[in-house]
Amino acid sequence: MPKVLRCLVAALLVAALSAPPAAAQPDTPVADPIPEKPITPGLTLTLEEFAAFPKTDTVPPPVDPRLVRWARVNYLGQLPDGRVYVPDLNGKLYFLKDGVPHVYLDVGAAFAPDFISGRGLGSGFGFVTFHPEFAKNGKFYTVHTEAGAALTTKTPDFPPQPNHVVQGVIDEWTATDPKADTFQGTRREVLRLGFGSNIHGIQQIDFNPTAKPGDEDYGLLYIAAGDGGRGVTTDMPQDLGGPYGKLLRIDPTDTSAGTYGIPATNPFVNREGALKEIYAVGMRDPHRFSWDPQAGNRMFLGHIGEHAIEAVYEVRAGDNFGWSVREGAFVFKKEDRCNLYTLPEGDEQFGFTYPVAAYDHDPPPGHSCTADSGHAIVGGMVYRGERLPALKGKYVFGDIVDGRVFFTEAAQMRRTRKERAPIFQFQLRDASGKRVTMAQLAGHNRVDLRFGVDGQGELYALSKANGKIWKITGARWEKPDVLPTLQNDLVAAYDFDHPVIGDPAKEADQGYSGTAISLVNGGDRMRVEDGAHPGSTRSMQAQQVEPATAGNDDWKAGIYAEAGVPRLRPFNAVKGVTIMGWFKMTGQNPSPNSNSANPDDRYGAIGLAGVLSGNSQGHDVRALLELITVNGEMRVVALGRRVDGGSSQTFAADEPWESVLPMNTWVFLAATFDYDTGAMALYKNGRALPGSYTLTGDPWGVEGEPEPDLASATDPRGIKIGGSYPQNTRENNPCNCRMDSLMFLDRVVSPLEIWGQYKLATMRTR
Incomplete structure (x- = not known):
């Protein structure tokens, strides 16, 4: 077997798609709050080393071994002028030039001897963000931690937590020359909070990068203030009178009434007794937040849990995420820190907002419920860059400790959904192509993973363990059952082994578009234990249910949207x-x-699989593999349409359909559609099927200018499998058949690749 094929025959590691547990009785502990495990779908990231930072030390020397790191780099960003910046919790702000760091500002030295980075995992120079008009006003903002004399000589802006031991401080810096590569200028203090422990302080400060001049959110500073470790024993995160366990929003450049201004649109400005700075409440450790630069510019927050739940929230003004009476979508009881409980009946009356995605700790047997389980979420970003189409629309995040890198589909992270968005785990490769883990790249089992993003929307992974940054330079599908050369072109794929979590009547897409399809009329019953090839276990049964009764009960599959399916946009043009x-x-x-009164009448077609056109009523197609009547005889055909509403062309196999698809025999079929040349082809078990076109001339209109000829630049209205009309309004082409490992690709696959794909599937062993 060729090496490229041998590397693909390992079984795809897929976590069990367990259904949520049956509803427990009130006040009954939930044994496994989130039984679904991250799925490993075969989407692989390539990480190339981008920068390495000099060793730095904490102040004072650490007593917690988790603070013994090479360099505590925790974010990467880029200024509009192209300069890349990276903060180190131990005190230095770096700019990078050609991947080489140099110190722009030593924040730790500026606040010595009160500056502290050696007590608490988040202490030190926590974050930096640049004002959207930095190029003009030279302003940027930092947050750092102080202790020592500051605790008695400096006064927090709000009542500190009892017996506070550290202070989180936000400063505004104004550079004399914003273009300079080292800072010279002035600073002023903006805000100071007093925390009762060394944990859960101010985690991130940032401006909304999607806001434009004139927008309500433009130039407003968001501040993620943790609960200081006090939420587990008090209701401080629910107290609107204090800043702890809150997301705050201020106008840092408005000094007309103090060191900052209060946006008039903050949700609690008119609430008596509430801090006007509060934007959202009910948080334990709001670790990282970001905005999706498209699709509504939604804000997502990665929230570190207490007992079990690592969560992603969609954040809106006035939200209450429930801590410390809720952890994720479960009841948290201070008198029982070892368990979570089901939500009470009528829970909606409390107005809590629950996660759009979440995973739990799954501690090993015998693990103490109050000990660190070694899991903590690091929030990430929705990828909207241009270099990696396989990542489009995916929210990339991870686990700080073990370094697993996850994604969810941003389109599925909706507050209105009954189910959380499923979480998938990336596989990783280094620049040489070797399969790796973040722990291997970091050289330590505790990765201390963070993420960053540059001005083009490209993503980076950072590790404090060895002070290195990697750029994500590749993202491709590596399904073991798919030829390597086809991975990045696999728009949609269905093996019928992946029901959508929480909705087994839908099948999850194993291609890069994430287009789930419905198993119409039959639901999960349509999955049968009859794999088409050694690497498969289940297939989908399509069938006519009641031959003598007109109706829409036939088993088929697909998706349909009259406005088009945006996820299928790779088939545009x-x-x-x-x-x-x-x-x-x-x-x-x-x-x-x-539909006929004559019992001897038969339909004139047998539906297999196709991509609909951009104006399809459920029948018209852009590309279709089907059986239709040609010159009075049923034939296997490739039927395509280049222009929506234009003429179709059909390429029909010469061989009788019964010999192409003999009864009760699995057959591998392929059809290709070249819109530039007008050529189509059919293949059976990797070999070309002789055939001919049913129309002469140029039905697709490919002759002459312009070049190249492309399909219509419209979103297909869906995919149909096993019949027409996936919206289930009627049926003309039912198929009494089974289907498996269906693949929809956005290019013409070569004959050699089709043969290779067939051999790859058949050479595996069960």
Whole structure:
């Protein structure tokens, strides 16, 4: 077996898609709050080393071994002028030039001897953010931790937590020359908070980068203030009179009434007794937040849990995330820190906002419920860059401690959804192509993972363990059952082994678009234990249910949206499409025409799989693999349409369909559609099927200018499998058959690749 194929025959590691546990009785502990485990779908990131930082030390020397790091780098960002910046918790702010760091500002030295970075995992120079008009006004903002004499000589802006031991301080710096590569200028203090422990202080400060001049949010500073470790024993995060366990929002450049201004649109400005600075409440450790630069510019927050729940929230003004009476979507009781409980009946009356994605700790047997389980979420970003289409629309985040890198689909992270968005785990490769983990890259089992983003929206991973930064330079699908050369072109793929979590009547997409399909009429019953090839366990049964009764009860699959399916946009304006998959006839075909009074009438087509056109009513297609009647005889065909509403062309196999698809036999079929040349082709078990076109001339209109010829630049209205009309309004083409490992690709696959894909599947062993 060729090496490239041997590396693909390992089984895809897929976590069990467990259904949520049955509702527990009130006040009954929940044994496993989130039974779903992150899925490993075969999406692999390539990480290339981008920068390495000099060793730095904490002040004072650490007593916690978790603080013994090479360099505590914790973010990467980029100024509009192209300069990349990185803060180190131990005190220095670096700029990078050609990947080499140099000190722009020594924050720790500026506040010595009160500056502290050696007590608490988040202490030190925590974050930096630049004003959106930094190029003009030279202003940027830092947050750092102070102790020592500051505790008695400096007064927090709000009543500190009892017996406070550290102070979190936000400063404004004004550079004399914003273009200079080292800081010279002035500073002033903006805000100071007093925390009762060394944990859960001010984690991040930032401006909304999606806000434009004139927008309500432009130039406003968000401040993620943790609960100081006090939420586990008090209701401080629920107290609107204090800043702890809150997301705050201020106007740092408005000094007309103090060191900062209060935005008039903050949600509690008119609430008596409430801090006007509060934007959202009910947080334990709001670690990282970011905005999706597209799709509504939504704000997402990674929130570190207490007992079990690591969560991602969509944040809106006035939200209450429930801590410390809720942890995620569960009841937290201070008298029982070892368990979480189901929500009470009528919970909606409390107005809490619950996570859009979450995972739990799953501690090993015998683990103390009050000990650190070694898990903590680090929030990330929705990828909207241009270099890595496989990452488009994915919220990339991870686990700080073990360094696992996750993603969810931003489109599925919706507060209105009944289910949380499923979480997927990336596989990782280094620049040489070797499979690695972040722990291996970091050289330590405690990775201390963080993320950053540059001005082009490209992502970076950081580790404090060895003070290195890696740029994510590749993202491709590496499904073991898919030829390597096809991975990045696999828009949609369905193996019917991946029900959508919480909705088994839908099948999750194993391609890069994430287009889930519905198993119409039959739901989960359509999954049958009959894999088409050694690497498969289940397939999908399509069938006509009641041949003698007109209706829409036939089993089929697909997705349909009259406005188009945005996730299928890779099929817009393409030069070609390929459809491949395994098919097995299991019953009478073609099916009796249930719309006819004559019991001998049969439908004139048998639906297999296709991509709809941008104006389809559920029947018209951009690319389709099907059986239709050609010159009075049923034939296997490739049927395509380049222009929405334009003429279609059909390429029909010469061989009788019964010999192409013999009864109860799995067959691998493929169809290619070249919109630039007008050529189509069919393949059976990796070999080309001789055939001919049903129309002469140029039905696709590919002759002449312009070049190249492309499909219509419209979102396909869906995918249909096993029949027409995936919206289930009618049926003309039912198929009594099974289907497996269906693949929809956004280019013309070569004959050699089709043969390779067939051999890859058949050479595996069960």
